[in-house]
Amino acid sequence: MKLxxxxxxxxxLWVQLGLRTFLRQPLAMxxxxxxxxMGVSVLAMVPVLGAPLALALLPAATLGLMAATKEADRGRxxxxxxLASAFQAGRERVRAMLLLGGLYALGSIVVITLATLLSGPAPETAIESAEALLNEPAVVRNLAWQAVLYTPLGLLFWHAPALVHWHGIHPVKSLFFSFVACxxxxxALLVFMLGWLAVFFGVSLVLVLLASLLGGSSAMxxxxxxxxxxxxxxxxxSLYFTFRDSFQTDEGEPPA
Structure with missing residues (x-):
């Protein structure tokens, strides 16, 4: 396998392939x-250990969605x-995915901690609405720092679950290969993200127009x-296609 x-x-193209494959199996996907x-949200509500465990399962869950895309792309x-594909590939791959999940949880906790330290003290009084929350400078700074700090973490883990699961690469090496590939x-990744921003913006515009015709904020x-x-x-x-086209097997073909 090579880059x-x-x-x-x-x-x-990745955006188009994602939309096309989704429309083949919209209910399933x-x-x-x-x-x-829902699984991650319920787990996150467990006291003390819930949130770290939910973070640790995110790479495996993302791999499950990529495996589902692979099936849908083949017409199945x-x-x-x-969704449990990551835990159905043998004991060695399961251990590797759990290690990868642990690294992701650790990295996420570091990012959240650093963002909290860099953004300054949190509001002392309780905030009851999302609008009021976003008007707090410390909250806005925290979100901005998280966005900045999560970027390198996201690049490290972008392809890592697929590399571990489908190619048996050690979790630490998969982080390196993922970052280099990204x-x-x-x-292409920048165009991919801009393309999805355009999709989200377009859908938001349609929602506003529909809501204005159907009853305003209640319809929204x-x-x-x-x-x-x-x-x-x-x-x-669409994430599966970013992985599929970023690596080649020894025979020169993208991984199946």
Missing amino acids: HRVPARTGL TGLFLMFI FPMPTI WTNKG QVLVFPAASLVSAAFFT
Whole structure:
């Protein structure tokens, strides 16, 4: 296996492939995404250990969605059990994925801690609404620092779950290869992210127009969750293609 350099315009192709594959199996991919979100959210509510465990399972859950995309791309219906693909590949791969998850949880905790330290003291009084929360300078600074600090962490883990699961690469090495692949294809990844920003913006604009026709803010509250779920599921569907086209096997073909 070796790195495959792609032109920047491939980023738009990844967006198109994600949307096309999602539309082949919209109910399955949306259902799997919601199962993933609900599972992580419920686990995060467990006192003390819940949040770190939820973070540790994110790489495995992301791999499950990528495996589902692979099935949908081949014209097959992805079953719910595919979300557990990371834990169905033998004891050695399971241990490697758990180690990768532990590294991700540790990295996330470091990012959150650093962002909290760099953003200054939190508001002393309780904040009751999201709008008031975003008006707090310390909260805005914290979110900005998290966005900045999560970027290198995201690049390290972007391809890592797939490299561990499908190619048996050691978790630490997978982080290195993931970062190098992302940096090599940074143009395509930038176009990919801009493409999805355009999709999110377009959907948001449609929601505003629909809400204005159907009853304003009350209609918006009804429409936001299903629309956000569909677009988010489509985004996660597209992640598989960023991996598939960033690496080649020894025979010169992208990994299946």
